[in-house]
Amino acid sequence: MIISVASGKGGTGKTTIAVNLALSLKNVQFIDCDVEEPNAHLFLKPRIFERIPAYIPIPEVAEDKCDCCGTCQDVCAFNSIAVLPGGIQKDGTVLIFSHLCHGCGACAYLCPRDAIHEIKKTIGIVEKGFSDGIQFVHGKLNIGEAMSPPLIRQVKQHIDPMKSVIIDAPPGTSCPVIESVKGTDYCILVTEPTPFGLNDLILAVEMLKTVGVPFGIILNRYDIGDDCVDLYARENGIPVLMKIPFDRGIASLYSKGLPIIGYKSEYDSEFKKLPGKINTLIKKAKFDT
Amino acid sequence: MKQIVIISGKGGTGKTVLTASLASLAKEKVMVDCDVDAADLHLLLNPSVKERFEFRSGQTAQLDREKCCECGECIDMCRFDAIGKDFVIDPVSCEGCGLCSRICRYGAVRMEENISGEWFISDTRYGPFVHARLGIAEDNSGKLVSVVRQAAKDIAEKEQKSCILIDGPPGIGCPVIAAITDTDLAVIVTEPTVSGIHDMLRVIDMTGHFQIPARVVINKFDLNLENSEKITEICASRNIEIVGRIPFSAEVSRSLVKAVPFVEYTHDDVTEEIISIWHKMEFIIEEKKSRT
Ligand code: SF4
């Protein structure tokens, strides 16, 4: 079972839910896909035993073979190549803007002179570790690097299907989030009962429908706002899996990088019940389609 | 004209709440919401849309089953696993690189332009506001950010506004880079939690990497004084001024429910601190102006 934890709006408690759910499960693997701002390691404190650099392939031009025909510039859909044709006095050159490159390989494959080969560019690192029996994997995007989806794909390659897998997704609803939740069996959307929470929840719901992952809601700090999220969930038949009150104790644990499980036992049973609930909902979703 | 961007690295630290209040305090400005995939600022500024634009960007491959001979070459070549064994293209996975359409010997793959969202120019009580809505499961949020920022710049120049207030997206990836490029000041909103500190450090490194002057605001600083102290030390060691320490207040959520900028909702110590933050920001921009 692979469960992803996402939220349209950031700071709603996504990592808290993911971490504590992992701590309530047995034989579990935790995958932090928020490669721009990974946080779960601050709570799980894994011992890292393996670091794997993550690359994307980018083109490199062999000047001696290149005759500046311009094909690569034409085929690149992402404007990452500019060919400056030579003149009588000077040679032409090919400029490569590697931060725009998606690593699709079109230029290398389609170059008529076979002048382009691909080299590896480091975009970040994948780290694997252990934390109290939990297998841990996360990625860290290098500062200044724009493209997180390729790194997320590389993090997800380490998923162990024999375990219960918890995926912590980045906030928002665009490409990095989709890359993270894609292929998971269920997605928990964590939100809070404010107009911001609702607005971003609706966007996240639309996104999950497009990707085709069944989902439910965890309402965090349910007593700080109004009942807008409850009403929305009821009207749209979205299950509310759990409600957590605003609790200064939780906020304080969070601020120190401590989980709820093991520190505030009153929430233990709720978290323990979650996997069972989700399992039933996954079966129901499969049955419905 | 000066451009100020409010960012945070970590989501939910109070970036948009602060931006809306600054919008209420600042004069002669244009506002932009660059958090295009989870835009919230409009909920507080109550805009009336004046103009609407389609955001076209990128392409998606379309496979014509009539022409397709199922040779499978496209499946092997696509690096994004977007073409299934059944020759169905998954539009969400397709990056729109076009390689498949170029190599298909039967001309069965066509590239179609995406309409990946919408953007708007609106009127608000606080002045012109440019915002956007990225389509569901669409790509290219960075490009959309650049589009709305350019529109805001054009308006600011035309109407001779002295500043642009930018509500940035969370993270450090492509939309964030697009939101901070060429700005005059980045205000980083953080909170005194281990995650807040961790993410702030990455954002500080990022603004440093792109040479954008940065200042820090600690939101809910009194929720963990020890961590707030740590943030103060970190900022001191990096030579980054802390321009505000906003106390925690349950009133903030209530102001959201009422959908008004906090400084208009009530007058308490939070309001005072936000006003003082704005004065400091004004001073920084003025100083920069007189130097250039
Ligand atoms: S690999 Fe693809 S994206 Fe990168 S430069 Fe070549 S054509 Fe452009």
Ligand code: SF4
């Ligand atoms: S356009 Fe590129 S990403 Fe899309 S299906 Fe074709 S080869 Fe794959």
